[in-house]
Amino acid sequence: MPGILLTEILMGLSSAIDLVSPQMADHHKRVAYIAYSISSEIGLPEKDRLSILAAGLLHDCGAIHDDEKLKTFRFDFGDSMEERLEHCTKSWQILSGIEELRNPAEIIKYHHLYWNEAEELRNEGAVIPLGSYILHLADRVDVLTDRTSEVLRQRDDIVEMIRSGSGTMFMPDVVDAFLELSGREYFWFDLVSPYIEGLIGDLLRYNRVSADLNKMVSIAKVFTGIIDFRSSFTAAHSVGVAECAVQLAAKMSFSKNDQKRIKIAGLLHDLGKLSIPLDILEKQGPLTPGEFNIMRKHTFYSYRILSRIHGLDKINEWASLHHERLDGSGYPFKLSGRNLDIGSRIMAVSDVFTALTEKRPYREALSYADALGIINKMVKGKHLDGDVVKVLRLHTEEINDFKLQAQYRVIPT
Ligand SMILES: [Fe+2]
Ligand SMILES: [Fe+2]
Ligand SMILES: [Fe+2]
Known part of the structure; x- marks a missing residue:
């Protein structure tokens, strides 16, 4: 039997996680797309971009209970860092069991960490990948986007919310890359289009690692x-x-x-x-x-x-x-x-x-x-x-x- 493409497994599992509620439909794919786009804007090497993409596709797999997942759909959910990181840690534990997903798992581990909380954790010895800050911002952009109404009319409000969190909630360099990206209409059209799955598929096409x-x-x-x-x-x-x-x-x-x-x-x-x-x-x-x-x-x-x-x-x-x-x-x-x-x-x-x-x-x-x-x-x-x-x-x-x-x-x- 020829091997089974890991990227296809990844996409299948991502779709499965989004089955939990209709509000989640394609959330993981959209976050993956936003995070990948920001990584490209920053100029990260393709290998890192793909890790960030994979992290986007699976990031909330540890939020097992329906209410746990829905809670994260509020922009500033969670009263404390511990509360926000709870499902991140669970996702990390689940995914780090798969060797090929170690890097994405490390990114996912801190995907709700605020930029101004990072120093405290770093002093305790934590290594926080750049991808975590990118994934965090990408995730929040998707949560702010209402797919039932016209997207360009929402753009200014979303951009303002993200900009106002620069240096506190979000890493300034990642915010800058997002601001650059947000000026292009196609980015927003992609985000609400029914073609998001195909887009991710295209990005993954050359990744032929099989299981x-x-x-x-x-x-x-x-x-x-x-x-x-x-x-x-x-x-x-x-x-x-x-x-x-x-x-x-x-x-x-x-x-x-x-x-x-x-x-x-x-x-x-x-x-x-x-x-x-x-x-x-x-x-x-x-x-x-x-x-x-x-x-x-x-x-x-x-x-x-x-x-x-x-x-x-x-x-x-x-x-x-x-x-x-x-x-x-x-x-x-x-x-x-x-x-x-x-x-x-x-x-x-x-x-x-x-x-x-x-x-x-x-x-x-x-x-x-x-x-x-x-x-x-x-x-x-x-x-x-x-x-x-x-x-x-x-x-x-x-x-x-x-x-x-x-x-x-x-x-x-
Ligand atoms: Fe059954
Ligand atoms: Fe999350
Ligand atoms: Fe999420």
């Missing part, structure tokens, strides 16, 4: 944290599903590489859950039909986001078809048995088994024997695959142990 399967596993692990940690009930769900799927796949003679693929698929299967509001994810009780309609979107989003990343092939199918059912009664594509290959069937079983044996807001965790009882009924009802379930039944205790160990490594409880 192999092992690298993909580690990137997927990092992102599983962002998906699952939104709710304490699902905090280790994807890790459990991935482990269960790998165990079943190994027993069903999958090659080593296909086992890695199904692991990645398991880790990312609920990527689209980032689009589901937390009050639905954590509802104490059954969902209303309206809420269930919203819930049904999550695999659709997983599919659409992952299909933008070339080379994932089966990984996307195995990840995103986990709520399809053999009799065609699942969602969102209403596929039936002949369209669901063995990997997709394994994933569906792994998801149900893992979910049933986990605590939910409206019920306790089921024992694996009770879970198997329900799963058997789902086989009879032509929802789940009988051959896969037979393997699960033969090795339930072993598979369950592997699953629990993998989950324990994420959340030791």
Whole structure:
């Protein structure tokens, strides 16, 4: 399999983070564009500009809770530096686990630090990259821009807000570069245009670094944290599903590489859950039909986001078809048995088994024997695959142990 382009992974993950709320739509891409433009204006080398661009694409990934994210949409949010830097630190912790993202992670770590607060931190030994000041200003420009009204009419007010923060909130040199940039209409038109994704794609086009399967596993692990940690009930769900799927796949003679693929698929299967509001994810009780309609979107989003990343092939199918059912009664594509290959069937079983044996807001965790009882009924009802379930039944205790160990490594409880 040819490698998967890191830049495509980056774009996919950036889109996923912005699913959290409609107000966020494309926030990360716009901030990346502004930050890159300012870096060019300053004359930074291309390598640094690309780090700043990548930082823009992922900067708020640590603001996991919906309200945490929305709070940052107020221009001067946060009463203290600590409060502002809280999600910056979390984003940094998440991303510094990926070697290729170390530089962007360092930039992100201080992206809400005011210029006049920096000295205090530097005296304590902190190294604050220039990119952090650029990202901070870029982020605030996007927050000030109202995309529902004419952009050039807002320009003077936005420029004034930023200028008045020079030397206090913002680094003077970065403000100067922004003032220069702000004089050009195209910059503002780009910012509110529907072509922002294409623009970022163009900037990244020549960056051909790719990830192999092992690298993909580690990137997927990092992102599983962002998906699952939104709710304490699902905090280790994807890790459990991935482990269960790998165990079943190994027993069903999958090659080593296909086992890695199904692991990645398991880790990312609920990527689209980032689009589901937390009050639905954590509802104490059954969902209303309206809420269930919203819930049904999550695999659709997983599919659409992952299909933008070339080379994932089966990984996307195995990840995103986990709520399809053999009799065609699942969602969102209403596929039936002949369209669901063995990997997709394994994933569906792994998801149900893992979910049933986990605590939910409206019920306790089921024992694996009770879970198997329900799963058997789902086989009879032509929802789940009988051959896969037979393997699960033969090795339930072993598979369950592997699953629990993998989950324990994420959340030791
Ligand atoms: Fe932020
Ligand atoms: Fe932001
Ligand atoms: Fe799901």
